[in-house]
Each structure stands twice: as C-alpha cells, then as structure tokens.
Amino acid sequence: MADIHADFIIGSDKKSVIWMMLGIIFLAPKTTFRCIQGMENRSDYLNATCYHDCLKYEYFSEFDSSIISEWDLICDRAWLVNLVQMIFMFGVLVGSIIFGFIADRYGRRPALIIASILQLCLSLILPFSSNYWTFIALRFVLGTSSAGLMVIAFVIGIEITGPSKRDIVSSLYHIPQAVGEMIMPLFAYFLRSWKLFSIGVAIPNLVFVIYLILLPESAKWLISVGRLEEAAKVMRQAAKFNKLPTHNMMEVAQSIENEYTMSDNSVKHTxxxxxxxxxxxxxxxxxxxxxxxxxxxxxxxxxxxxxxxxxxxxxxxxxxxxxxxxxxxxxxxxxxxxxxxxxxxxxxxxxxxxxxxxxxxxxxxxxxxxxxxxxxxxxxxxxxxxxxxxxxxxxxxxxxxxxxxxxxxxxxxxxxxxxxxxxxxxxxxxxxxxxxxxxxxxxxxxxxxxxxxxxxxxxxxxxxx
CATH class of the missing domain: 1.20.1250.20 (MFS general substrate transporter like domains)
Known part of the structure; x- marks a missing residue:
C-alpha cells in the first residue's frame, strides 16, 4: 500500500502544481491589439501601438479571451501580466515555510490534506474572479497550496516508500511534472478562453478527495513524535498489503525510536x-x-x-x-x-x-x-x-x-x-x-x-x- 500511495501522491500532485505554475503561458498568451475607438474618432490606429486617447482596444490571439483582454493588460498596464506570475511564485515561497512548519508540527497527512483542499477549492473559484486584484490574490494563495503539495508530497512519498524502492521514487519524482506539462497544451487547445482553461485544469484536482480516504500518516513522523501505536498500525497495514509479516510491529517501531534517540544524542553537540x-x-x-x-x-x-x-x-x-x-x-x-x-x-x-x-x-x-x-x-x-x-x-x-x-x-x-x-x-x-x-x-x-x-x-x- 505504501509504495502505491507514494506514486499516486507524487504523480497527481506534481501535475496539478505544474498546471498552476506554468498556466500563465495560456492565461496570458501572445497577444496583439489595435485601437478601435478613440476620443478623436480616428481610423488610422496602428496594430500593437498604444495611444493616450484610445477608449477601446481589439485583441488578437489564438484564444477567444485571456487575462490580457479581460482586464486590458497592455501599454502602461502590461507589467501587471508579469506581476501575476511573480505573486504566484511569492506564494510558493511563503507556502514552503508555512506548510513545512505544519507538516513537522502536526503531521504530513493533515498538512497535505489542507494544501489539497485549498488547491481544489481555489482553482475552481479562480475562473470567476470579478477583477484583476481578486484574481491575483487567489493566485497567491494557490501558490502557497502548490508549495505544500510539492514539498510534502515528496517527503511523505519518500517516508512511506520501502527502502528497496526509495531510490526509484526519488529519481522519478520530477517525471509527473513533465507529463503534466505535456497534458496542459491539450486543455488550452480545446478550451480557448482563460476561464474555461482554468476550469479544465481545476477539475482533475477532485482526485485530492481520495486523500481523505486513502492517505496514511507517515510512520516515520509518528515514531519521531512518540505515537508508536499509530505508527505500528500504519506499518501493519503496509505490510499486509505487500504480503509481508505483520506481527511485532510495535517492537519494530520501538527499535526505530531508539535509533532516532541514539542519533540525536550523537549529534546534540553540533x-x-x-x-x-x-x-x-x-x-x-x-x-x-x-x-x-x-x-x-x-x-x-x-x-x-x-x-x-x-x-x-x-x-x-x-x-x-x-x-x-x-x-x-x-x-x-x-x-x-x-x-x-x-x-x-x-x-x-x-x-x-x-x-x-x-x-x-x-x-x-x-x-x-x-x-x-x-x-x-x-x-x-x-x-x-x-x-x-x-x-x-x-x-x-x-x-x-x-x-x-x-x-x-x-x-x-x-x-x-x-x-x-x-x-x-x-x-x-x-x-x-x-x-x-x-x-x-x-x-x-x-x-x-x-x-x-x-x-x-x-x-x-x-x-x-
């Protein structure tokens, strides 16, 4: 069970995270524009040229709509496109700190579930943003949840994977991210507006609901905080699934705790x-x-x-x-x-x-x-x-x-x-x-x-x- 869960967690999380991180490519695609209504009612406006007296612009891209056309992010407002991605990445930075603390203090499972629910709910709300600043605020929080998924999924995947497969899980950790990037253009190709695209990449996040049912806590974390009975239960479930002996798991948990204690004593002076x-x-x-x-x-x-x-x-x-x-x-x-x-x-x-x-x-x-x-x-x-x-x-x-x-x-x-x-x-x-x-x-x-x-x-x- 543990090995399957590790692959499932890492795979689903990394695809969702990369859709959020690189989604700006299709939210704000390459766009040209032309003024079609000015105060002087001129008819000689040039393409991709900003005019101080322009009242309305027409947009041209491979998409029916984007955040650029939605909120006129051109000319002196063009920098706001880059601000969207910068704020998202700032959210990733903040989320790494917040969810790292939650995972170490309260456990890997609750931290990952909180990040998953945030990712699911906010990604479904994002397409209905009423204005640019609401959109960018939601993107910031999505950045924090993406960090939680990315960091905790790797840690829990390694911790609940057996030693014989740990190297494989570590080396293959980034491959679901690449697969997610391959899939993302398919969403964009068939969903040619930023709202439909956002909904499309949000719906697969419903798989996170499965975490509430299947995701076990990390036995290593449970042992590290002294919750040996719960750790033994998780280890028995994993051993049963992998058709291994399930007896004496409490003794195994106690021996691992003793190793942690000895390790702490050996380096406490450093x-x-x-x-x-x-x-x-x-x-x-x-x-x-x-x-x-x-x-x-x-x-x-x-x-x-x-x-x-x-x-x-x-x-x-x-x-x-x-x-x-x-x-x-x-x-x-x-x-x-x-x-x-x-x-x-x-x-x-x-x-x-x-x-x-x-x-x-x-x-x-x-x-x-x-x-x-x-x-x-x-x-x-x-x-x-x-x-x-x-x-x-x-x-x-x-x-x-x-x-x-x-x-x-x-x-x-x-x-x-x-x-x-x-x-x-x-x-x-x-x-x-x-x-x-x-x-x-x-x-x-x-x-x-x-x-x-x-x-x-x-x-x-x-x-x-």
Missing part, C-alpha cells in the same frame, strides 16, 4: 542554525554557490518556459515538446550524475541550456530551429535542476542538510519571481535570449567552486572529515 550556513567556513562557500545555482535554475526553467510560450508561433506544440523532452532529460541526467559525477553533469547541462537559449535569438523565419532550441533549453534546465537536487543534499552534513535545502529552494523561488520580467523584455527581441544564455553560464562557473560528492560518504557533523 546543533546548527541558519546563521551557521553563513558564518561557518566549511558551509559558507557551499551554501553561497548552491543558493546561486538554484537561483539561476529558477530563472532558467520558469523564465524559459514562459518565454518560449510567448514567442513561439505554435505555443501548443512547443510546450508539449518541452514537457515531452524533459522525461529523457531527467533520465539522462540521473544516469550521467551516477556515472560521471554531479559536478560535470551540472556543468554540462548548464552549458547546453546556455547554447540553446542563445539560438533563440535567430530570426522568426527559422521556425524549427527556434522550436527545437527552446525545448532543448528547457530539457537542459530540467536536467540541471534534477542534478542540483541530489548535489545539494550531498554537499552538507546531516545537521545542516534540511536548512541548506530550504535556503537553496528559497533562492530558486526568488529566481522564479524574477523570471517573468526577464521573459517580458520586449524592448529588443535579442535581449531575453541573451539574458537566458548568459545566466546558466554563471551556474556552470560556480560549480567549479564545489567539491565532487559522487561516491562520497554523507557527513553527519560539521567537524567530520
């Missing part, structure tokens, strides 16, 4: 705070480089997706390809960092991302080159992200690992908040590709400052050699 990530010489450089790499990857992945969605002549196809090519990117990166090491893999994918982004500066007439380059850039960013997840967890000792991952993840969220504004630099067509080409090279450069961790024993304490 308790670490977030301040130590900056002040300790052994952590400072690693933390700085890791946060910078995550910050850059946040810009590269989320900004790249939004940019190719805005500039492609066939948004549906290019986003579908971007999602499809992430699957081999994840598999190849997992193979590469296992065989060649974390540092070479991170550098290689960062350089590949840079080159592919640079090719996006070619003329629009080079349609297929731009399409292939854009999708490969996303593939490379995904591979780099997958590698960095493993790399960061291995760079830091046990006493500082969770804090280091939290700091790095926060840096990625800040990068994802900035990404829409880089993707929206339309003053010069070559500027966004240039920015997206230079930024990954910085990640490659900082990688040289980090030690290789392939085959190294994970450290537990700061003073461990």
């Amino acid at each position: 308790k670490v705070s977030y301040l130590d990530l900056i002040t300790k010489p052994s952590l400072r450089l690693k933390n700085l480089c890791s946060c910078l790499a995550w910050f850059i990857l946040g810009i590269s992945y989320y900004g790249g997706n939004q940019y190719i969605g805005q500039t492609s002549s066939n948004t549906f196809l290019v986003i579908l390809l971007a999602g499809a090519l992430q699957v081999p990117g994840l598999i190849i990166s997992g193979y590469f960092y296992k065989i060649f090491g974390r540092k070479p893999t991170l550098i290689g994918f960062s350089v590949m991302c840079s080159v592919c982004n640079g090719l996006l500066a070619v003329p629009d007439s080079w349609l297929y080159l731009k399409m292939i380059s854009g999708t490969l850039a996303i593939t490379a960013a995904t591979g780099a992200f997958n590698t960095m997840y493993v790399y960061t967890s291995e760079l830091f000792p046990t006493v500082a690992r969770n804090m280091a991952m939290g700091a790095s993840s926060t840096a990625a969220r800040v990068g994802s908040m900035i990404a829409p504004f880089i993707a929206g630099l339309h003053q010069a067509a070559w500027l966004p590709p240039l920015m997206f080409a230079i930024i990954p090279l910085i990640a490659a450069a900082v990688s040289f400052c980090l030690p290789e961790t392939k085959g190294q024993k994970l450290k537990d304490r700061l003073d461990e050699k």
Whole structure:
C-alpha cells in the first residue's frame, strides 16, 4: 500500500502544481491589439501601438479571451501580466515555510490534506474572479497550496516508500511534472478562453478527495513524535498489503525510536542554525554557490518556459515538446550524475541550456530551429535542476542538510519571481535570449567552486572529515 500511495501522491500532485505554475503561458498568451475607438474618432490606429486617447482596444490571439483582454493588460498596464506570475511564485515561497512548519508540527497527512483542499477549492473559484486584484490574490494563495503539495508530497512519498524502492521514487519524482506539462497544451487547445482553461485544469484536482480516504500518516513522523501505536498500525497495514509479516510491529517501531534517540544524542553537540550556513567556513562557500545555482535554475526553467510560450508561433506544440523532452532529460541526467559525477553533469547541462537559449535569438523565419532550441533549453534546465537536487543534499552534513535545502529552494523561488520580467523584455527581441544564455553560464562557473560528492560518504557533523 505504501509504495502505491507514494506514486499516486507524487504523480497527481506534481501535475496539478505544474498546471498552476506554468498556466500563465495560456492565461496570458501572445497577444496583439489595435485601437478601435478613440476620443478623436480616428481610423488610422496602428496594430500593437498604444495611444493616450484610445477608449477601446481589439485583441488578437489564438484564444477567444485571456487575462490580457479581460482586464486590458497592455501599454502602461502590461507589467501587471508579469506581476501575476511573480505573486504566484511569492506564494510558493511563503507556502514552503508555512506548510513545512505544519507538516513537522502536526503531521504530513493533515498538512497535505489542507494544501489539497485549498488547491481544489481555489482553482475552481479562480475562473470567476470579478477583477484583476481578486484574481491575483487567489493566485497567491494557490501558490502557497502548490508549495505544500510539492514539498510534502515528496517527503511523505519518500517516508512511506520501502527502502528497496526509495531510490526509484526519488529519481522519478520530477517525471509527473513533465507529463503534466505535456497534458496542459491539450486543455488550452480545446478550451480557448482563460476561464474555461482554468476550469479544465481545476477539475482533475477532485482526485485530492481520495486523500481523505486513502492517505496514511507517515510512520516515520509518528515514531519521531512518540505515537508508536499509530505508527505500528500504519506499518501493519503496509505490510499486509505487500504480503509481508505483520506481527511485532510495535517492537519494530520501538527499535526505530531508539535509533532516532541514539542519533540525536550523537549529534546534540553540533546543533546548527541558519546563521551557521553563513558564518561557518566549511558551509559558507557551499551554501553561497548552491543558493546561486538554484537561483539561476529558477530563472532558467520558469523564465524559459514562459518565454518560449510567448514567442513561439505554435505555443501548443512547443510546450508539449518541452514537457515531452524533459522525461529523457531527467533520465539522462540521473544516469550521467551516477556515472560521471554531479559536478560535470551540472556543468554540462548548464552549458547546453546556455547554447540553446542563445539560438533563440535567430530570426522568426527559422521556425524549427527556434522550436527545437527552446525545448532543448528547457530539457537542459530540467536536467540541471534534477542534478542540483541530489548535489545539494550531498554537499552538507546531516545537521545542516534540511536548512541548506530550504535556503537553496528559497533562492530558486526568488529566481522564479524574477523570471517573468526577464521573459517580458520586449524592448529588443535579442535581449531575453541573451539574458537566458548568459545566466546558466554563471551556474556552470560556480560549480567549479564545489567539491565532487559522487561516491562520497554523507557527513553527519560539521567537524567530520
């Protein structure tokens, strides 16, 4: 039961999260406009040109309506489109903190259920937003719930999965996200208004109701807070489903609790705070480089997706390809960092991302080159992200690992908040590709400052050699 639940939780959550995170591509698609009613009743208004005396604009895109046409987000209001995504990503940052606290204090199950209900209810309410500011407020809260689903689903999936399958679940964690990105253009293709599209991606969230019935609490968390009888019950249910012996589960829970106690005693003299990530010489450089790499990857992945969605002549196809090519990117990166090491893999994918982004500066007439380059850039960013997840967890000792991952993840969220504004630099067509080409090279450069961790024993304490 545990293994099946882990796959189910991770799969359904990641698809929903990516629909919320990248939905802006179809909520605010590439749009041109023309003034059709002005105070001077002129008839010579030019396309995509702003006029101070225009009373009404006409919009042209592949969609019947978008948030751009709904609330006239053009001209001096165009920056409000990017604000939508920035506020959502800020919600993700806040949600990571809030739901992380709830999960550690009150349990993985209640935290995930709260996030799921929020995601379901607010995603169904969002299409009926009466104005822009209501819409953006709902998107902020959806960002917090998306963070809860994303973070807690991974933790509970790992904790309730048996040791023999834990590596597989970890390495396949991002694949449902890629599948979700592949499916998203299908919703947009058949639902050509932002309201119908929003309803379409919200309805599958009804699957979250199943959590109330099937989702068990993490036995590891129950043991960590001393609720051994409940942990033993969960373990008996999992053992029964997997056709394993179900007796003596209380003794097993007690032995695990004793291991936790011994582990705590062995490292109690090396308790670490977030301040130590900056002040300790052994952590400072690693933390700085890791946060910078995550910050850059946040810009590269989320900004790249939004940019190719805005500039492609066939948004549906290019986003579908971007999602499809992430699957081999994840598999190849997992193979590469296992065989060649974390540092070479991170550098290689960062350089590949840079080159592919640079090719996006070619003329629009080079349609297929731009399409292939854009999708490969996303593939490379995904591979780099997958590698960095493993790399960061291995760079830091046990006493500082969770804090280091939290700091790095926060840096990625800040990068994802900035990404829409880089993707929206339309003053010069070559500027966004240039920015997206230079930024990954910085990640490659900082990688040289980090030690290789392939085959190294994970450290537990700061003073461990």
